[in-house]
Amino acid sequence: MDTIQLDPSKAKSYEALHAFLQGCQLKAVEKGRSQLVSIAAESSILDPLAVLESIYEQRQQHFYIERRRDDLAIAGAEDAIRFSPSGPHRFGDAKEWMAEVLHHTIAVGDPSLPFFGPHFFCGFTFFDEVEEASPFPSSTLFVPRWQVVSSKGRCIAIANATIGGGDDVEAVAKRIWNANTKFRTFDYTVEDERSKRGRLEVLQTDECGGESAFQDAVSRALDLIDEGEFKKIVLARALDLQADQAFHPLEILNTLRERYEDCYAFSIANGKGQSFIGASPERLVSVAEGRVNVDVLAGTAPRGKTASEDARLGAGLLDSEKDRREHRIVHESVCRRLQSLGLEPKGDCHPVLKKLQNVQHLFVDVEAKLAGGIHLLDLVAELHPTPAVGGMPREAAVPRIKDHECFERGLYAGPIGWINAKGEGEFLVGIRSALVDGEKARLYAGVGVVKGSVPAREHLETNLKFQALKENLL
Numbered sequence: 001m002d003t004i005q006l007d008p009s010k011a012k013s014y015e016a017l018h019a020f021l022q023g024c025q026l027k028a029v030e031k032g033r034s035q036l037v038s039i040a041a042e043s044s045i046l047d048p049l050a051v052l053e054s055i056y057e058q059r060q061q062h063f064y065i066e067r068r069r070d071d072l073a074i075a076g077a078e079d080a081i082r083f084s085p086s087g088p089h090r091f092g093d094a095k096e097w098m099a100e101v102l103h104h105t106i107a108v109g110d111p112s113l114p115f116f117g118p119h120f121f122c123g124f125t126f127f128d129e130v131e132e133a134s135p136f137p138s139s140t141l142f143v144p145r146w147q148v149v150s151s152k153g154r155c156i157a158i159a160n161a162t163i164g165g166g167d168d169v170e171a172v173a174k175r176i177w178n179a180n181t182k183f184r185t186f187d188y189t190v191e192d193e194r195s196k197r198g199r200l201e202v203l204q205t206d207e208c209g210g211e212s213a214f215q216d217a218v219s220r221a222l223d224l225i226d227e228g229e230f231k232k233i234v235l236a237r238a239l240d241l242q243a244d245q246a247f248h249p250l251e252i253l254n255t256l257r258e259r260y261e262d263c264y265a266f267s268i269a270n271g272k273g274q275s276f277i278g279a280s281p282e283r284l285v286s287v288a289e290g291r292v293n294v295d296v297l298a299g300t301a302p303r304g305k306t307a308s309e310d311a312r313l314g315a316g317l318l319d320s321e322k323d324r325r326e327h328r329i330v331h332e333s334v335c336r337r338l339q340s341l342g343l344e345p346k347g348d349c350h351p352v353l354k355k356l357q358n359v360q361h362l363f364v365d366v367e368a369k370l371a372g373g374i375h376l377l378d379l380v381a382e383l384h385p386t387p388a389v390g391g392m393p394r395e396a397a398v399p400r401i402k403d404h405e406c407f408e409r410g411l412y413a414g415p416i417g418w419i420n421a422k423g424e425g426e427f428l429v430g431i432r433s434a435l436v437d438g439e440k441a442r443l444y445a446g447v448g449v450v451k452g453s454v455p456a457r458e459h460l461e462t463n464l465k466f467q468a469l470k471e472n473l474l
C-alpha cells in the first residue's frame with residue numbers, strides 16, 4: 001500500500017482532488033492494473049447508523065457493525081471493489097485477494113488516524129457452499145465506496161474508489177467531492193416514513209419444517225450421540241414472519257443496539273434487497289494491538305424477573321454439569337485450534353456469567369499474543385465453526401447438521417466482520433439474527449445438543465433466543 005500523507009480537509013479544492021486522481025490514473029496505466037484509492041479524513045461526530053439510515057435504499061449494498069460497550073460503530077455502503085470466493089479454500093482465497101488489493105492501494109490522509117486506509121467488510125456463510133438461489137454468496141467481501149467510523153469521541157470518514165486506465169476520473173472526483181461535502185455538514189433529515197405507514201403488523205408466523213420438526217431432530221441427534229457418532233451438535237430453528245409492510249432493517253438495529261449494548265448489532269445487505277441483521281453476543285475472533293481474543297460462549301439459562309430469581313438461575317447455570325460440559329467442549333476446541341497455529345492461549349477456563357436482556361450464558365474470553373505471520377483470516381479459517389455453533393468432533397458433527405435442519409443456514413452462525421489495512425479487525429458469529437427481505441423475515445435460533453439435553457427444554461431455549469429479534473421486529 002502506498003501512503004500519501006495529506007490532510008484532505010486542507011486540500012480544499014475540487015481541482016486539487018481531480019489532479020490527484022489523474023495522478024492515480026497514470027499510476028494505474030504504468031502498473032497495468034487499476035488502483036484502489038482510499039481517502040480518510042477526520043470529520044465532526046457522526047452516528048454511522050444514522051448516516052446509513054439517511055441514505056438507505058433497499059437495493060444498496062451496505063455493512064454496519066456496532067458494539068455500544070466498546071464505543072465502536074462502523075458503517076459503509078456501495079462497493080468500490082468486491083470478491084466472492086466459495087468452497088473449502090474461500091478464507092485463503094479471500095486473504096490472497098485482500099493482499100493483492102492492498103498491493104495496489106493508494107491511501108491518502110494522516111496514517112496516524114485510527115481507522116486509516118481501506119477496510120474490507122466480510123460476511124461468510126456457515127457452510128462453504130450455498131444453494132443457487134441463496135440470497136448471499138458463500139463469501140461477501142467488499143471495500144465500500146464510503147465509510148464512517150465513530151469511536152471514543154472521534155469520527156473518520158473514508159471515501160474509496162478504484163481507478164483504472166479507462167475510468168472517468170471526473171465522475172469519480174465529483175462523487176468523492178460530493179460525499180466529502182456531505183459528510184462535513186451531514187444532514188440527518190429523512191422523511192419519517194414510519195409515522196406515515198403506521199405500526200407494522202406480523203400477519204403470519206411459520207416454523208420451517210413444522211411445529212414438531214425441531215424436537216424430533218434433537219431426539220434423533222441424541223440417539224447419534226448415544227451411538228458415539230459425535231459428542232455435540234448445534235441444531236437451529238427458523239421462523240418465517242410475514243408482515244403487512246416492509247421491515248426496515250436499520251430501524252430494528254437502532255433498538256437492538258440500545259437494548260443489547262454488550263452485543264454486536266450488525267447488518268449486511270446484499271444489494272439485491274435482502275439484509276442479514278442481528279445482535280450477536282459472540283465474538284468469533286478479534287485482532288488488535290498484537291492480541292487475539294476469542295469468546296467461548298455456550299450454556300444458557302433464562303433471566304430472572306427479580307434479583308434473587310436471576311441470581312438463582314445464574315448460580316444454577318454455573319453449577320449445571322450439562323452446561324459446563326457444553327462450555328468445556330467449546331473451550332478445549334478453541335484452545336487446541338489456537339495452539340495448532342502456534343499461539344499460546346491464556347485465560348481462566350472457569351466460566352463467568354454473561355447476562356443479556358433475554359438470556360444468560362457461560363462465558364470465557366480466551367486471549368493469546370499474535371505470533372508473526374498469522375492473519376486474521378487464518379484464525380477465522382481455523383476457528384469457524386467452533387462447537388458453539390457447529391459440533392464436536394467437527395468432522396463428524398458439522399456435516400450432519402443439514403440432515404437435521406430443514407432450511408439453509410446461509411449467514412446464520414457464519415463469521416461476519418471487518419479487516420483493516422494493518423490486518424486488525426473482528427468477526428462476530430452471526431447468531432441472534434434474521435434475514436430481512438421486504439415484508440418477510442426469517443429468524444434463526446439454535447442450541448447445543450449434548451448427552452443430557454432434553455428436547456422440550458432445548459425448544460424453550462430457542463424461544464428465549466428468538467426474543468431478541470422477535471420483540472424488536474414488531
Ligand SMILES: C=C(O[C@@H]1C=C(C(=O)O)C=C[C@H]1O)C(=O)O
Pocket residue numbers: 234236282297298299300361388389431432444445446447448449465
Ligand atoms: C447457536 C446459538 O447460540 C449458541 C448456543 C448456546 C447454547 O446452546 O447454550 C449459547 C450461545 C451460543 O454459542 C444461537 O443463538 O442460535
